[in-house]
Amino acid sequence: MNSAKHEQGSGMKTEILLGDEAIALGALHAGIAGVFSYPGTPATEILEYLAKWNQGSQAGNGRKPVVADWSANEKVAYEEALGMSYAGKRALVSMKHVGLNVAADPFINSALTGANGGLVLVVADDPGMHSSQNEQDSRFYAQFAQIPVYEPSDQQEAYYMTLEAFEQSERLGLPIMIRLVTRLAHSRGNVKVLEHGKNEVTVGVVGNPSDWTLMPANARRRFQRLVDAGPKLQSLAEESTHNVLKLAGRKGIICSGIAYGYVLENVGPATDFSILRITQYPLPVNKIRQLVEHCDEITVMEDGYPFIESQLRGVLQIPGKAINGKHTGHLPMTGELTPELVRKALGMELHKSRVQESDLGSRPPRLCTGCPHIDSYNALVEVLESYPNAVVFGDIGCYTLGALPPYSAIQSCVDMGASIGMARGAALGGVHPSCVVIGDSTFTHSGLSGLLGAANHNTNMTVFILDNSTVAMTGGQEALIGGDKFIQLVKGLGVDPEHLRTIVPLPKSHEKNVRIIREEIEHKGLSVIISARACIQIRKPGAKK
Amino acid sequence: MIKNTVLAGVGGQGILSIAYCICKAALNRDYQIKQSEVHGMAQRGGNVESHVRFSDDSIPSGLIPQGKADVIIAVEPVEALRHENYLKPDGCIVSSISPIKNFNNYPDPKKLLERIAQAKDHVLLNSKHLAKVAGNPRVENIIILGAASDRLGLGLNEFDTVLEELFSAKGEKVVQANQRALRIGRRAAEIYRESLAKGQGPHTALEHLEQLPENAWDPEAATPGKGG
Numbered sequence: 198m199n200s201a202k203h204e205q206g207s208g209m210k211t212e213i214l215l216g217d218e219a220i221a222l223g224a225l226h227a228g229i230a231g232v233f234s235y236p237g238t239p240a241t242e243i244l245e246y247l248a249k250w251n252q253g254s255q256a257g258n259g260r261k262p263v264v265a266d267w268s269a270n271e272k273v274a275y276e277e278a279l280g281m282s283y284a285g286k287r288a289l290v291s292m293k294h295v296g297l298n299v300a301a302d303p304f305i306n307s308a309l310t311g312a313n314g315g316l317v318l319v320v321a322d323d324p325g326m327h328s329s330q331n332e333q334d335s336r337f338y339a340q341f342a343q344i345p346v347y348e349p350s351d352q353q354e355a356y357y358m359t360l361e362a363f364e365q366s367e368r369l370g371l372p373i374m375i376r377l378v379t380r381l382a383h384s385r386g387n388v389k390v391l392e393h394g395k396n397e398v399t400v401g402v403v404g405n406p407s408d409w410t411l412m413p414a415n416a417r418r419r420f421q422r423l424v425d426a427g428p429k430l431q432s433l434a435e436e437s438t439h440n441v442l443k444l445a446g447r448k449g450i451i452c453s454g455i456a457y458g459y460v461l462e463n464v465g466p467a468t469d470f471s472i473l474r475i476t477q478y479p480l481p482v483n484k485i486r487q488l489v490e491h492c493d494e495i496t497v498m499e500d501g502y503p504f505i506e507s508q509l510r511g512v513l514q515i516p517g518k519a520i521n522g523k524h525t526g527h528l529p530m531t532g533e534l535t536p537e538l539v540r541k542a543l544g545m546e547l548h549k550s551r552v553q554e555s556d557l558g559s560r561p562p563r564l565c566t567g568c569p570h571i572d573s574y575n576a577l578v579e580v581l582e583s584y585p586n587a588v589v590f591g592d593i594g595c596y597t598l599g600a601l602p603p604y605s606a607i608q609s610c611v612d613m614g615a616s617i618g619m620a621r622g623a624a625l626g627g628v629h630p631s632c633v634v635i636g637d638s639t640f641t642h643s644g645l646s647g648l649l650g651a652a653n654h655n656t657n658m659t660v661f662i663l664d665n666s667t668v669a670m671t672g673g674q675e676a677l678i679g680g681d682k683f684i685q686l687v688k689g690l691g692v693d694p695e696h697l698r699t700i701v702p703l704p705k706s707h708e709k710n711v712r713i714i715r716e717e718i719e720h721k722g723l724s725v726i727i728s729a730r731a732c733i734q735i736r737k738p739g740a741k742k
Numbered sequence: 743m744i745k746n747t748v749l750a751g752v753g754g755q756g757i758l759s760i761a762y763c764i765c766k767a768a769l770n771r772d773y774q775i776k777q778s779e780v781h782g783m784a785q786r787g788g789n790v791e792s793h794v795r796f797s798d799d800s801i802p803s804g805l806i807p808q809g810k811a812d813v814i815i816a817v818e819p820v821e822a823l824r825h826e827n828y829l830k831p832d833g834c835i836v837s838s839i840s841p842i843k844n845f846n847n848y849p850d851p852k853k854l855l856e857r858i859a860q861a862k863d864h865v866l867l868n869s870k871h872l873a874k875v876a877g878n879p880r881v882e883n884i885i886i887l888g889a890a891s892d893r894l895g896l897g898l899n900e901f902d903t904v905l906e907e908l909f910s911a912k913g914e915k916v917v918q919a920n921q922r923a924l925r926i927g928r929r930a931a932e933i934y935r936e937s938l939a940k941g942q943g944p945h946t947a948l949e950h951l952e953q954l955p956e957n958a959w960d961p962e963a964a965t966p967g968k969g970g
Contacts, residue, residue: 213769213777327780351804384778384804385765461802536807548809551829551861557820560752560845562788 214388216381217242219352220319223359225250226394230286231264233274235642236671237293238328239382240321244291261397267674270642271296275303282316283409285400287363291319294335308342309419310409311370314400315363321377324500325533334501339374339478343423345430346374346478348454352386354476367400378500381455435483439476442484445469449492453505456498459539480508489518496542497522500534563598569730570596572702573663574604576710580718587630588623590616594636595670596663607634614643617660621651624658630718637664637683638676652691655722662725665732673735687725696724744797745894746806748825751817752842753787756883759908760815761792763887766904767896768796778804787844789821815890817869817883818842819854835861836890838869838882859944865889865931866944871952875959876926878919888927898924926959
C-alpha cells in the first residue's frame with residue numbers, strides 16, 4: 198500500500214507492509230546497493246518491492262536506485278550479493294527455503310570469507326508446504342554455517358531487524374540470516390518506518406584478499422576465525438533485547454518468531470505463564486537456563502522443525518522437567534503452526550465456533566483456460582498412448598499441474614532442473630522413452646548443466662522445454678532469455694540441430710505437433726523439442742512485464 | 743474493539759482486492775491492522791483465503807483463531823462454508839451464490855445455500871446478476887464487500903476513496919462501476935434482510951432481488967456519497 202501516515206517531527210511514518218516488504222524497505226533504509234534473488238513463493242515480493250521502488254515516485258530524491266534484477270538461480274544470486282559485499286557495498290539476497298539448497302555452497306563458504314559490506318540473507322521457509330516440495334527449516338543451515346539468525350515475530354520486527362542485521366554483519370564481518378515463514382512473509386501489518394533511510398553505504402574494499410581465497414591454508418585460518426567468533430555471537434544473543442524473558446508462574450513457554458503472536462493471542466498479555474521469546478540466535482543459553490530453573494513444565498512453540506526443542510531436550514532429557522512440544526505430540530511434527538495448535542498444546546479449550554471442521558472437497562489449482570501448456574500436454578499425452586513404458590520426468594512450474602488429471606502426464610517433480618538428470622539416469626537404466634518436461638526459466642535455473650551432459654553423450658531421451666517466456670507460477674517475472682537466443686543457447690550445449698525442433702502449442706497445430714513429437718521419440722539419441730508460446734497471463738493488457 | 747474478517751473465494755475473483763479495501767479503510771481510521779493471505783499455486787483457480795483483522799489495540803496474530811471471526815465474506819458459496827469453522831457462533835456470513843464448479847463432486851448448490859442460511863445472520867446474493875446491474879461483470883467482489891460493509895462498521899464513503907486509489911489507473915469508468923457496486927451490494931443486503939424479517943426463506947428473498955427492475959437500484963442506491 199502506497200500512501201503512508203506521516204508523523205510530524207518524529208522522522209517516522211506508518212505503512213502497511215507485507216513481511217517481505219518490511220524486509221525490503223528495511224534493507225533499502227539500511228543503505229543497500231543491491232538485492233539479488235530468484236523468484237520463489239513466499240520470498241518473491243522482496244525483490245519485487247525494490248524493483249517497484251526504483252520506478253516509483255519515491256526513487257530519485259537523492260537516493261541511488263537499487264540493483265534489483267532477477268538472477269539465473271539462487272546460487273548465482275548469493276554469489277552476486279557476496280561480490281557486492283566484497284566491493285564494500287551492502288547487499289541483500291533473498292530466496293525461498295529450498296533455494297538455499299541451491300545456494301548452499303556459497304552460503305556455507307561465505308561464513309569463512311566473511312562479509313565486507315553488510316551481507317544479509319533472507320530465507321522464507323514454507324511450513325505447511327503451501328507452495329513447496331518440503332518444509333525444511335533454514336535455522337539448521339545457519340547453525341551449520343555458524344552464523345547469527347534473526348527470526349522476526351511480526352512485520353515491525355522484520356523491518357528493524359533488517360536495519361540491525363546490516364550493522365551487525367559489518368561489525369562481525371559475517372553474513373547474517375533473517376528467517377521468515379510463509380505466514381509472516383505474506384501477512385501485512387502496520388510498520389513504523391523511517392521517513393528517510395540511509396543513502397547507499399560504502400565501507401571500502403576488502404583489505405586482505407587472501408581472507409576470501411579459500412585455499413586450504415587460508416580456509417583453515419578463516420574457519421578458526423569463525424569458530425573463535427562463537428562465544429561473541431553467543432553473548433550477543435544472550436544480551437539481545439530481542440530475546441525476552443518474563444518470569445511468572447511455574448509453567449513456562451519458549452516460543453520463536455511468529456509463534457509468539459499465537460501465544461499472546463491465546464494467553465493474553467497478563468498471563469501467569471513464564472515466557473521466553475527467542476528471535477535472535479544462536480540460542481541464548483543463560484536465558485533458557487533461567488526459565489528451566491524457574492519452571493516445572495515448559496512448552497516449546499516453533500513454526501518449523503523442533504529446532505529449539507531438540508536442543509533443549511538433548512539426548513539425555515532434563516531430569517524433573519517436563520518439556521512439551523513436537524517430540525511429545527503436544528504439537529504436530531509436520532505442517533504450519535496455528536493459534537489453535539498453540540491453544541491445544543497449552544491445554545486450553547478451543548473457542549466455540551459455528552462448526553468444528555470443514556468437510557468440503559478441495560479445489561485443486563489448474564492450468565488457466567488458454568494456457569499453452571494444455572496444448573503441449575494434449576499432444577504429448579496422445580503420442581505417449583502408444584508407449585506404455587514411457588516415463589516423463591517433470592519439473593517445477595505451472596506445468597507441474599500436468600501431474601493431475603486430465604493429463605496425468607508427468608511422473609516426477611523433485612527439485613529445480615532435476616528432470617533432465619533423472620531422465621538421463623533413467624534412460625541409462627533402461628527406460629524408453631525417457632522424457633522430460635521443463636519450463637524455460639527452470640531450464641536456465643538448473644537444467645543447462647544436465648542437458649550439457651545428455652547432449653555430449655547423446656543419451657536416448659526426449660526433452661520438452663515449455664517456453665512461455667516468463668516465470669509464470671510466481672507471478673510472471675521476466676525470463677532471462679527468450680526467442681531465438683534461447684534456441685541458440687540450447688544448440689550451443691551441443692544438441693544436434695537436426696533433433697532440436699520447435700513447435701507452437703496451439704489447438705490448430707495439434708496434428709503437426711503430434712507428428713514431430715513421435716518422430717523425435719523414435720530418434721535414437723537426444724532430442725530437444727522447444728514448445729514456445731507466451732503465457733496468457735503476461736499477454737493480458739495491463740499485465741506485469 | 744477488534745473486527746475479524748475471513749475473506750474467501752477462488753483465484754481470480756479479487757479476494758485480495760477486498761482485503762486491500764478493508765485494510766486501507768481501516769488504516770485511514772488509524773486502526774492497527776493484520777492481514778494474512780495465501781497465494782502461490784492458489785492463483786491458478788484454487789481457493790484463496792485472507793484473514794483481515796483491525797483493532798484500536800495491537801493485534802498479536804495474523805491468523806484469526808477458529809471461532810473468533812465476526813464475518814465471513816465469500817465470493818463463492820463453497821468457499822464461504824470452507825471457512826465456517828472460523829466463525830463465531832453468532833457470526834455473519836455474506837456470500838455470493840454464484841458457484842465456480844471447477845472441481846469434481848461439486849456439492850448441490852441448493853443444499854449449499856441452505857447450509858449458509860442456517861447462520862442466523864447471513865446475506866446471500868447473486869453477485870453475478872448484481873455485477874451486471876452495476877455495469878461491469880468484474881465487480882462481483884465489490885458487490886459482496888458492499889453487502890458486508892455494515893457488519894464491518896466501515897462507511898461506504900470510506901471505501902470510495904480506497905476504490906478510487908485502487909482502480910484509478912484503470913480509468914474513471916472502472917472506479918465508478920466499483921463505487922456503484924459497493925452501493926448495490928449494500929442495498930441488496932438490506933433488501934435481503936427485510937425479506938427474511940418478513941418470514942421469507944432464502945430462495946424467495948433471492949428471487950425477489952432478481953426480479954427487482956433495474957431502475958430500482960437508482961438513484962438512491964447507486965449514487966456515490968449516499969448511504970455512508
